[in-house]
Amino acid sequence: MAKTALKPGGRFKSAVSDAQVMVVKAPAGEHELGCGGTDMLAGNAEGSGSLPADDTGEVLIGKRYVNADESLELLCTKGGKGTLVFNGTPLEIKQAKQLPSSD
Amino acid sequence: MNISTILDMAAEAFGERTGVVHAGTRMDYASLRVRAHAAAAAIKASGARYVVMLDVSSPAAPVAIFGAAYAGVPYVPLNYRLTKPEINELLARVTPGYVIVGDAYRALVEPRDDLQLVSRADFLALPPAGDEPPQPEEDPRAVAVQLFTSGTTGKPKAAILRHENLMSYIMGTVEFASADEADAIVVTVPPYHIAGISAVLSSTYACRRIVQLENFEPRAWLDAMRRESVSNAFLVPTMLQRIVEHLDAAGAQPDLPALRALAYGGGKMPLSTITRAMALFPGVDFTNAYGLTETSSTVAVLGPEDHRLAAASDDPMIRRRLGSVGKPAAVEIEIRDEDGRVLGAEEAGLVFVRGPQVSGEYESLGSQLDADGWFPTKDRGYLDADGYLYLDGRADDVIVRGGENISPGEIEDVLLSHPAVADCACVAMPDEQWGEAVAAAIVLKPGTQAGVSELQDMVKGALRSSRVPQKIVFKDALPYNETGKVLRRVIRQEFA
Numbered sequence: 016m017a018k019t020a021l022k023p024g025g026r027f028k029s030a031v032s033d034a035q036v037m038v039v040k041a042p043a044g045e046h047e048l049g050c051g052g053t054d055m056l057a058g059n060a061e062g063s064g065s066l067p068a069d070d071t072g073e074v075l076i077g078k079r080y081v082n083a084d085e086s087l088e089l090l091c092t093k094g095g096k097g098t099l100v101f102n103g104t105p106l107e108i109k110q111a112k113q114l115p116s117s118d
Numbered sequence: 119m120n121i122s123t124i125l126d127m128a129a130e131a132f133g134e135r136t137g138v139v140h141a142g143t144r145m146d147y148a149s150l151r152v153r154a155h156a157a158a159a160a161i162k163a164s165g166a167r168y169v170v171m172l173d174v175s176s177p178a179a180p181v182a183i184f185g186a187a188y189a190g191v192p193y194v195p196l197n198y199r200l201t202k203p204e205i206n207e208l209l210a211r212v213t214p215g216y217v218i219v220g221d222a223y224r225a226l227v228e229p230r231d232d233l234q235l236v237s238r239a240d241f242l243a244l245p246p247a248g249d250e251p252p253q254p255e256e257d258p259r260a261v262a263v264q265l266f267t268s269g270t271t272g273k274p275k276a277a278i279l280r281h282e283n284l285m286s287y288i289m290g291t292v293e294f295a296s297a298d299e300a301d302a303i304v305v306t307v308p309p310y311h312i313a314g315i316s317a318v319l320s321s322t323y324a325c326r327r328i329v330q331l332e333n334f335e336p337r338a339w340l341d342a343m344r345r346e347s348v349s350n351a352f353l354v355p356t357m358l359q360r361i362v363e364h365l366d367a368a369g370a371q372p373d374l375p376a377l378r379a380l381a382y383g384g385g386k387m388p389l390s391t392i393t394r395a396m397a398l399f400p401g402v403d404f405t406n407a408y409g410l411t412e413t414s415s416t417v418a419v420l421g422p423e424d425h426r427l428a429a430a431s432d433d434p435m436i437r438r439r440l441g442s443v444g445k446p447a448a449v450e451i452e453i454r455d456e457d458g459r460v461l462g463a464e465e466a467g468l469v470f471v472r473g474p475q476v477s478g479e480y481e482s483l484g485s486q487l488d489a490d491g492w493f494p495t496k497d498r499g500y501l502d503a504d505g506y507l508y509l510d511g512r513a514d515d516v517i518v519r520g521g522e523n524i525s526p527g528e529i530e531d532v533l534l535s536h537p538a539v540a541d542c543a544c545v546a547m548p549d550e551q552w553g554e555a556v557a558a559a560i561v562l563k564p565g566t567q568a569g570v571s572e573l574q575d576m577v578k579g580a581l582r583s584s585r586v587p588q589k590i591v592f593k594d595a596l597p598y599n600e601t602g603k604v605l606r607r608v609i610r611q612e613f614a
Contacts, residue, residue, distance in 0.1 A: 022256070023119055023258050023282065024119035024120065024256040024257065024258040024281070024282070025256055026256065037119065037120070037123060039289065056214070058256075059253075076127060076130065076131050076294065076295070077127060077293070077294025077295050078294075079289070082587070089326075090123075090289065092123055092126060092127050093126075093127075094129055094130075094131075104581045112290070112291075112448065113292050113293070114292075114419055114420060114421075114447055114448075115379065115403060115405040115421045115422055116292075116320070116324070116326075116350055116379055116381060116405065116407075116408060116417060117291070117302075117320075117352075117381050117383070117405055117407035117409075117415075117416040117419050117447070118313050118316040118317050118320050118354050118381060118383075118415055
């Protein structure tokens with residue numbers, strides 16, 4: 016996998032499905048970010064690939080995805096198939112803080 | 119990070135769901151995005167550096183908020199209740215500007231070459247943009263919203279809210295698509311109030327239908343609530359007070375079977391009003407939200423369970439929480455004294471807030487955050503041992519009598535407990551001996567009486583002699599601004 020710099024506000028899309036994410040926070044430096052076994056694509060980049068049969072994961076719109084120490088956080092802005100993987104490790108859904116609606 | 123992502127996600131997930139209702143107009147999220155794209159194209163073509171809104175609530179407000187975001191230009195809603203000179207002074211500070219103006223306010227605007235005026239109707243009828251949707255920049259530091267503060271002293275300050283502040287607020291406090299299709303919220307706060315902006319962002323992210331009312335009036339509010347089977351509402355305290363009074367005067371029950379949650383904020387809620395409202399709306403979840411423009415709206419929340427526990431408790435320490443603004447939401451809060459020392463539980467001082475949603479920044483004045491990122495709210499208050507925040511008024515409203523700091527709030531609480539007192543405000547009055555002394559303006563309930571010495575004795579008995587109002591005047595009503603803040607400077611002038 017190729018390495019890329021991740022900055023808050025940066026957008027990436029899956030090369031193998033409709034999934035799109037926005038970077039909420041990320042550690043400094045360059046990292047591998049994949050979805051469905053293939054590098055995610057930055058901005059308007061074009062790419063292609065196919066979802067491996069054994070990847071039954073799905074990225075859900077509105078969910079936030081984090082690594083173990085929560086140094087990386089992504090927001091899914093468009094749902095799609097495939098598992099999000101950061102530096103070789105699948106990302107987990109972050110549990111949202113439940114607050115009553117205040118506005 | 120750009121707040122247009124909020125609309126993209128709602129349109130993507132629930133494009134056909136109604137997002138905004140206003141008078142006879144209904145707009146779904148897909149249409150709202152088409153309108154916002156069209157607005158962005160027109161804004162970009164105009165070369166404007168600001169998108170200005172001078173109008174009451176209408177679908178043009180969410181279209182302009184998101185359209186400005188797609189175009190990468192700040193959205194600047196103006197207070198249409200200001201005088202003509204005040205409005206034109208503000209307009210001179212937001213040039214070149216693309217100005218959406220309601221027909222009723224057109225005459226207030228003095229034409230300038232660097233302002234492009236467009237009517238609400240024309241703005242909502244712009245031709246759709248081309249096939250290529252506008253791509254906002256990915257700069258999270260870009261300014262999303264600029265709001266002029268009310269400027270009680272001197273020139274109004276322009277508070278700056280960046281995309282990263284507002285997105286942090288929304289992602290930290292709202293779960294995407296958490297509303298059911300039937301859910302709706304009635305929004306009565308004007309578009310130039312931070313709560314009017316956060317209502318658009320929060321509701322769109324939750325995919326909750328917004329029902330807009332141009333002005334608040336209890337009967338119209340109740341009618342709209344019934345007609346749209348509204349589940350949620352946000353009110354400033356005076357609005358809730360007027361609804362309670364309206365229902366009690368008619369001897370009527372609210373009759374709002376769809377209503378589940380009432381949030382309130384933007385000023386101090388009288389204990390009598392919230393207690394009565396909870397009795398009138400027994401099954402409804404009440405939430406008190408405390409926030410400021412400079413903090414992208416809510417920073418503390420007193421939730422429904424807190425309300426129920428407090429109302430049902432005999433323990434005065436629990437019961438008093440009905441007067442609290444609750445616990446920190448997605449921020450940290452601490453209390454400091456005048457010298458910057460961090461205070462412990464129950465110690466009153468100045469309220470400081472820290473977190474990614476906190477901008478604490480004004481145009482040309484820059485950031486007001488300290489080296490560690492804390493923002494001085496200029497509100498006074500204290501935290502209890504369980505972390506509940508109690509507010510004590512603005513630091514500027516403190517009465518300094520002979521070197522002693524006196525909070526008007528504690529005296530007002532005592533006076534309001536008198537059965538004849540409907541409303542009151544305590545302010546500083548000049549005093550030769552003490553520098554400042556306490557003065558009180560009091561509104562009595564119709565058909566009741568209370569004497570000056572009786573009220574003074576009551577304060578003396580509950581507090582200390584230094585708290586006793588030296589002068590008391592009786593008024594028919596206190597002056598409030600349109601969002602329910604009592605205008606202390608106007609009352610102070612009476613005693614000057």
